[in-house]
Amino acid sequence: MAKSTKFLIVVLGVLAFYSWVVFLGWRFTSTQLAIARSGGVFPSAEKAMLAKMGRYYAPDAEIRILHAGPDLHNGKQPFVWYVTAEVHASVRADGSQLGHNGCDVPGSFFVQTRDGWVYVPELAFPHVMAYWMNAFGLAGAGVSTPSTDWPPGQPSQFCVSF
Numbered sequence: 001m002a003k004s005t006k007f008l009i010v011v012l013g014v015l016a017f018y019s020w021v022v023f024l025g026w027r028f029t030s031t032q033l034a035i036a037r038s039g040g041v042f043p044s045a046e047k048a049m050l051a052k053m054g055r056y057y058a059p060d061a062e063i064r065i066l067h068a069g070p071d072l073h074n075g076k077q078p079f080v081w082y083v084t085a086e087v088h089a090s091v092r093a094d095g096s097q098l099g100h101n102g103c104d105v106p107g108s109f110f111v112q113t114r115d116g117w118v119y120v121p122e123l124a125f126p127h128v129m130a131y132w133m134n135a136f137g138l139a140g141a142g143v144s145t146p147s148t149d150w151p152p153g154q155p156s157q158f159c160v161s162f
Contacts, residue, residue: 048117049085057093058091063086066150068147077127077142080110080127084107087106109121114139
């Protein structure tokens with residue numbers, strides 16, 4: 001086989017590999033975003049968290065957002081946020097008991113699309129999704145400063161009082 005033919009085969013192989021990686025990135029991200037959108041699209045990460053907590057806790061739940069802001073503090077991917085809440089309720093929606101003092105402290109990832117904020121489970125790899133969302137123009141503008149920062153005087157232990 002001539003050198004030019006071998007070179008052409010290698011170049012085509014590399015192009016095919018990169019095309020496959022881009023296709024898989026697009027497929028993974030679009031599938032995960034479709035699943036996330038089916039759970040609702042919200043105007044803010046906090047509203048998305050409150051809606052999520054409303055599905056997992058009894059109607060008497062008292063929910064306080066403790067922190068809502070970018071998951072990465074270096075300014076990259078400002079459209080990937082982590083929200084932490086403190087929830088006091090009689091029981092969870094499935095009837096199981098809450099943790100210490102009838103309280104849970106759940107945290108969740110949310111990503112901002114061009115349409116609004118959606119919940120993304122950790123096992124959907126939100127930062128991998130964010131890379132591809134940015135690459136394909138699917139990400140919202142994002143904000144690099146928290147909208148709800150840790151409250152002043154927050155006890156070092158959660159679920160002590162509300």
